[in-house]
Amino acid sequence: MxxxxxxxxxxxxxxxxxxxxxxxxxxxxxxxxxxxxxxxxxxxxxxxxxxxxxxxxxxxxxxxxxxxxxxxxxxxxxxxxxxxxxxxxxxxxxxxxxxxxxxxxxxxxxxxxxxxxLFGGALTELSSKPVGNYDYESTLTAASGGYLLNGRKFYSTGARYGDFIRVTANGPDGAVLSAVVPVDRAGVEHVDDWDGIGQRHTSSGTTVFTDVAVAEAETLPFRDPAAKDRPRQSFPQLYLYAVAAGILRALATDAAALVRGRGRNFVFANTEEPRHDPQLLAVIGELDATAFAAEAVVRAAAVAQEAAFAAARASGVDPELEHAASVQAARAKVALEDVALRAAGRIFDVGGASATRAAAGLDRHWRNLRTLFSHNPAAYKARALGNLRVNGEPLPVAGHF
Missing domain, CATH: 1.10.540.10 (Acyl-CoA dehydrogenase/oxidase, N-terminal domain)
Incomplete structure (x- = not known):
């Protein structure tokens, strides 16, 4: 095998x-x-x-x-x-x-x-506690041979599709623990109620845990992001922008096919055939260049991830390399969001009113990008980058950086 x-x-x-x-x-x-x-x-x-x-x-x-x-x-x-x-x-x-x-x-x-x-995850809860605060209402209480897991999680990305689900909860002594259990274990309920405007089939909704048996061997210690020996969490951030880059590539392909397949043009257009209209071709060229730029930015930031991961695998977490990777991931987010969303709207500039029909499905590109980018507000990343550039202040040590 x-x-x-x-x-x-x-x-x-x-x-x-x-x-x-x-x-x-x-x-x-x-x-x-x-x-x-x-x-x-x-x-x-x-x-x-x-x-x-x-x-x-x-x-x-x-x-x-x-x-x-x-x-x-x-x-x-x-x-x-x-x-x-x-x-x-x-x-x-x-x-x-x-x-x-x-x-x-x-x-x-x-x-x-x-x-x-495959492993899905259940970390975030819909509660009054601040986002990114590693204190949970979900609990792992002591039981014979291990623990009982109880709680309700939201943003359970991939949980329904996986074989195992990783759940983070408060342990008996107040310390946070991660439990890894089969997705079909008794007491695990996948509500699958994610109703976002995009990324609609990611299983990112609610998972409920009711007296789920967890063996001691099925737990892993949760390492506080503030700990110096813990890797930063820039990998899942950059990951989202890789998805965005793929969406932009598909967007450029769909836009080109749309222009290529149009049989008529506006009476005031430059040419009879849309595929030869220089204004429409310019828009397609912009979309093509945006997709290229997104891929290039993601690949450049991935180099920093490679260095940080190689060190962590070989000799342990290197805080400087981890910080460098976080900086690159934050730059990718701030650099890509506005241009990506603008590109996703421009596809309608080459398609006319018929491109807005629900059957065409071209709005999915904008909806998917907007959903991906909403995971963490770009304004906070931009502020942190500015504070680093002006004042030499390192990026925050938190799960979203």
Whole structure:
């Protein structure tokens, strides 16, 4: 089994076929009304064990670099942006497993990753407590052989699609713990009530835990983001912008197809055929350049992620490299958001009123981008970057940086 996984390479025939399969299924589901989730895509990903690409070759994995992973995320997002978003918690969990120190519990989950298992997450709660405050209403109370988990979580990204779900809750002594349990264990209820304007099939809604049995071996210590030996959380932030880059690539493709397929132009236009109209072609060129710029920015920021992860895997977390990676991820967010959202609106400049029809589905690009970018307000990132530039103040040590 590990030999097959290790042979999985970027750009291979298997990856190419998978991307085509996911894109075709996404188009089929859109034509059918867009209510069907991407179950077929997740099944195919599990079959290929794509969740194991960052497992080192020394452990029987493919050993992909961070750059190769981010290229894959962009490709997946071009095919169907819900799909890489579903995998966001999983890939973050894999990175955590391979950072020092190693433990027997981590090794057990590493073996599951190699088998092709996927991990969803349940961290955030809808409560009066500040966002990013690591104090939860969910609890792990002592019980025979371990704990009982009770609580209600929101933004449970990927939970319904995974094999395991990672849940963070307050432990018996007040310390925060992470529990990793099968998604179908008794007492776990997936409400699947996410109703955002975009990224609609990411399973990002509510998960309820009622007296869920958790063994001691199914827990991992929660490391406070303020601790100096804990890696920053810029990886899941940059991850979102990789998804955005894939959306922009799909946007440029759809816009070009829209102009190419139009049979008539406005009476006051430059040419009879829209495909030869220089004004429309200029818009397409802008969208193409925006997609290129987004990919370039994400790839540049991924280099800093690579350095931070390599250090963490080899010798332990390097605070300076972690901070550098956070800076690059924050810059990517601030640089991309406005131009991306503007690009997503400009597709209607080349399509006329018919492009706004619900059947065309072209509004999905803006809705998906707006939803991704709303995870963390850009204004806070811009302020932090400005404070760093002017006053030399490091970025905040928090889960959103």
């Amino acid at each position: 590990s030999t097959l996984v290790a042979a999985l390479r970027p750009g291979s025939a298997e990856i190419t076929a998978l991307l085509a399969e996911i894109a075709a299924d996404a188009a089929r589901r859109r034509d059918a009304g867009g209510t069907e989730p991407p179950d077929a895509a997740i099944t195919a990903i599990k079959r290929l064990r794509l969740g194991s690409v960052r497992v080192p070759e020394s452990d029987g994995g493919p050993g992909w670099s961070i750059a190769e992973l981010f290229d894959l995320l962009i490709d997946l997002a071009e095919a169907d942006p819900d799909v890489p978003h579903i995998l966001r918690i999983h890939y973050g969990f894999v990175e955590e497993l391979y950072r020092l120190p190693h433990t027997e519990r981590k090794l057990a989950w590493q073996r599951e990753v190699l088998r092709g298992s």
